Amino acid sequence: MIRDKIKNKQYFEEFLKTKTQLIKFNNDSLSEGKVHESKINSAKFRNLGFLIESLIAQYSLGDNIDNLTKSIDSIIDAVTKAWCQSETKIRNDKGELFDQYMVSPYERFLHVLSVAYLLEIPDNEFQILVDILDRDNISDNLYEFIIKARFPDREQKRLEEYDTSQSVIVKVYDKLRKATETQDKVEASKLVKQFLEKDFYHKHMNLYNSHKSKANIYCGYWSFEAAAIVKIMGLDDSGFIDSQYYPKDLVHQLEEKSKKKGLLGKLGF
Template sequence: MITDKRQTFLSAARFDNFFINYRKSVCFFEENTFQADSEAQEKSVRARYFQKLIFKEILIRYTAGDAIESLIPLLETLVDSYEGLQRQLAIYQGIPNITPLTIDDWLDQYEECVQVFSLCILLHRTDLLQRFVALIDPAGYAGDDTLYEDLLCKLLPERYDVDRWYHDLYTPLVQAIYEEDPTQAATLLQQYCDAWYPAFEQAPWHDSHLQGDEGSYCGYWALEAAAVAFLYGIDDGAIESMVYPRDLVAYARDVRPADTGRVAPLPVGQACSRTGYWFAPLETETREYFESGEVMPQSGGVWYWVGEE
């Protein structure tokens, strides 16, 4: 059900059709196989197909206005699906460290990668981020792209400082991270959002909103712009772009988890509530370790829990 849609292109019929077709696909492929030359290939094609469906479900539910918290179980399922896909690809191709996404060659696959990074970051699921990165790093991508590393370095240990990136589209976003003038950083973020959709003219989902209610549109979201704004404390108050998921940033900044197993953010000067690693958007360093009861530094702004390791 569409409650308060976040992009105007999504109709109730398109939303309903997505889930009707989703259920039909599940039923059909319970009894049928994908066209393939071998069992191993069929399993890899099957894994890719359902991984993409799960990713599309996250996008269309967010676009439809679903509560942000409701995306978290879907994100867990999505990371599970990438792990399953990687296992099947490794068997089929005979390459143990094969990547489920070829991020250096294909812009849309790089985008999918940083979108998943960003969902993990904005929904405060560092555990899922670590699992997903473990599928991509071993293929030779660790330490090879600035944005890739800058999305990870505040949350994961032993990341890399690198000054190059695969795709020119991301230049304004990288520059926004390192811009010292807050106004100019926000301007660069706006420039990135403006350039985002036109840059994906060759992506399979581009212009899918023109296909009508039977099409494949699920939403157009520059999730990585939101993750950068959150991680690096960029003021996004003046950003005007259909593709900028403003309420995901607000959620990431203001979340007060009802689940007692999760850890709420801490203002400066407050005692650390849990021993482990924390990060602050206004800090230039990576994550920092604090003991329970230790006073959070005044220089950091709000501190966010990362994890115990």
């Protein structure tokens, strides 16, 4: 059953068909040497974006967990080839790179990291994402919270260095970050709810207002990071379970799947 509340089934089926064609065209162009050397990184990064948008559209359409898992596997493979500093990091006026991601790449990586955690991908695949952050010398407390849920012995390489007075990332994710810092689960649930209601959908996001575009670029607005936090902290999500931005099936369908798997194991299957 379709999960998105803005577009219909036909829209998402056409969206996915178009993205599949674009990905194939780009891959063929790269493999046949038709992309200028100076544009190769951009072409690979563009394809990665198409893959991430396709995953989001799959969830919006109502695709099952197994198919989503196949998609995140493909995305992680693409990340290893396409995630480069020239496409993701902030530059100053002199062209020097800072060890921080721009808002759009930050959100994309947060999506991938969150979905990878929610879908319980193997440790070796999850480690690929961690290695990329370490390679890029990125330190972000929200990233680290999710990583430590998978790898409890993980040590953060360095402290965050955001300019808290100007950082869009810190401002947008403030309530979600605070939720991860409190021991009070009731308060944490309230903060997640406030984040979904007031902050998640913001003008700086990569897909802001994309549902209004005539170019059919909308794939869905989902806060996978909120779902990851709920799962990690074991929060009560009854107060926001029907939020249009909350991907509840990635929390509850997987819980049911794990319970059934455990029951079958006890029965000897």
